[in-house]
Amino acid sequence: MISYLGRRAAYMAATLVAISLVVFVIINLPPGDFVTALTAKYNVMGQGLTEADIAGLRVRYGLDGNVFEQYWHWVTQIVQGDLGTSFEYERPVADVIGPRLGATIGVSFVTLLVTWGLAFPIGVYSAVRQRSIGDYAVTTVGFLGLATPNFLIALVFIYFSVTWFGSVPSGLCSPEWCDSAWNLGKLLDLLGHLWIPMIVIGTGGVAGLVRIIRNNLLDELHRPYVTAARARGVPEKQLLRRYPLRVALNPFVSTIGWVLPMLLVGDIVVGQILGLPTLGPILLGALRSQDMYLAGSIIMILSAVTVIGTLISDLLLGWLDPRIRMGIHQN
Template sequence: MRLLRGIVTKLAGIVLAILVIATINFTLVHSAPGDPASVMAGQSGATDEKFLEELRAEYGLDKPFMVQLGTYLKKVVTLDLGYSYRQRRPVNELILDRLGPTLLLTLSAFFLSLIGGVVFGTLAGLRHGKWSDLAISLVALLLYATPVFWLGLMLVLIFSIQLEWLPAFGYVDMRASSFGRLEYAWDVLRHLFLPAITLGAIYMAVYTRLMRASLIEVAAEDHVKTARAKGLGEGAILRGHMLRNAALPVVTFAGLQVGALVGGAVVVETVFSWPGLGRLTFDAVTARDYPVLLGIFLVMSVLVIVVNILTDLLQRLIDPRIAVR
C-alpha cells in the first residue's frame, strides 16, 4: 500500500505539473505580439476586416482569454492538441510525424554526451596534472565556448564538403524508398552523425569537466585510501569505489540539462534541415500557428519530465542508498 500510494502521488504530481505547464505556455504564447488571423488572411490574399472576423470566429480567437484557456485545457486532458491554422491538419498528426526524428537526434546526443563526458572525464581525472589531462580540459573548454550553429557549419564544411564522408543535410537519401532495412538504417545513421555530434558536443564538454572534478574529489576520500592500503588493484578501486560515486553528480546534472538539450535541437535541426520538432517549431513561429507551438511545447515538457524520471531511476541504480532515503 505504501508503494501504491507513492506511485499514485507521483502520477498526480506529474499530471498537475503538465497542466500547470500547459497553462503557462498558453499564457505566454497568447501574450506575444501578432495576430494569427492577420497572418492567415495575408497568406490567402485577403485583408478586409470582415474576413478577419470570420477567421477569428472559426478558430475561436474572438472569445475571451479565459474561455480560450479553458477550452484548450479540456482538449489537453483528452489528448487533443488542436488544429493547425496553416497546415490544415490536426496537431497530433503533425507532431507524431516529426517526433521520431527528434527523439532519435535528442537521445543520441544525450547518450553520446553522457558516455563521452564520463569516459573523457575519467581519463582526465586519472591523469590529473599531466599533459593528457591538460589536453582534454583544453578541448572541453573550446567545445563549451563554441556556438552550436558555428560548430555545425564547420562540421559540414569539413566532413561533407571537403572530405565528402558524410551527408550535409536531411534525414535520409532521396533514394531511400528503394533501400533495404539495413541500408536504410545505415543511411539514417550517416545523416544522424553530424547533428548528434553538434548537439551533444557542448554538453559532453560540461560532463567531462564535471566528471574530472568529481573523480579527483572521490580519489581523495578515506574509503579509496583504505582500499589502496589493503592492496587492491587500481582497476578494482576505480570500478568498485570511485566510478559510481563520481558519476552520480554527472547523471544528476545531465537530467537537469535535458530541457536545454531539447531546446538546442531547434537550432541544430534548422542548420541540418533535420525533419523534427525543431524545424516544425521554427515554421510555426514564423506563421504564428499557436496550436502547433502549444502542442510542441507540451510534448517537449512531457519528454523532459519522462527523462528526469528515468534519471532518478538511473541514480538509484548507480547508488542504491538513494532508494532507501
C-alpha cells in the first residue's frame, strides 16, 4: 500500500504540472490579453491610451515578458502559496475567492447530501422492482432529468417565481438579511432561498446516480452467487444487504473525484442565472476578461482537488471492494 501511495503521489504531481501547462495555454489562446481588453474598454469610454500607457500597464500586470516567463512566474508563485493578484479586482486572488468559499461549499454540500439521499433508495427500488410501474416512472423521470440542462430548469423556476410571486429568486438571502449577524431569522431566510439551487443543481446528479445504481444492482442480482444464495434459502433482504448492495455503493465512492471540485465551484451557469455568491460566476468573469491569475488559480485549485479526490476514491474503493483491494496489494 505504501508503494502504491508513493506511485500515486508521483502521478499526481506530474498530472498537476501537465494541467498547469494546459490551463495556461488555454487561458492565453484568445487574441490579446487583459491589457488588450482594458485598452478596448478605455477606447469605448473615449479615453484612449498612449503606447507608453499600454507599456506601463503591461509592466504593472506582469505581462511584459514572453509566455514562458509569465508561466514560470505564475507557477513559482503558486508553489510558494501565493496565488497572485487579480487584474480585474486589483486584489490578491486569495482575498477575491475567500469570501465565496463558504457559500459555495455550503450550497454544494447540502445539494450533495440530498442527491445521495434520494438517488440511493430510488435506484435500489428501481432495480429490485424491475419492470414495475414504479420502475417505469423512475426511469422516465430519470431520462428527463438527464436530458434537461440545469440552466433550463433554473429559468423555469425564475419564470414561475415571477408569474406566481412577482419576484425573481436571486442569491442565498434577502437584502435585509445579507449583512446581519447569524440568528434564527437569517437561518430561516437562507433555507427559504437554498431549496431552489439545491433542486436545480441536484436534478441531473440524482438522475445520473439512479441510473448507475439501478444498472449496477441489476447486473449483480443476476450473478451466479446471488442465485446460489437464494437456492440456499438466504432471505432476500439479507442477501441484498450483504452482497449486491455493497457493490452498488461503488458509484457513490467513485464520484468523489468529481464531487469535491463541484463542492468548490458548483454549477457555473446556474450560479450566474440565480445570482449565487459562489466561485462559478467569478471564474466565468475571469475567463471573459482574461484575468489569468484569477482564472488560472481557480482552475488549478479545482484540478488539485480533483486529483486528491480521485486518490481518496481509489483508496475507499479498495477498502469497500475486495476485488480492487487485492489488485492494489498485488501491485
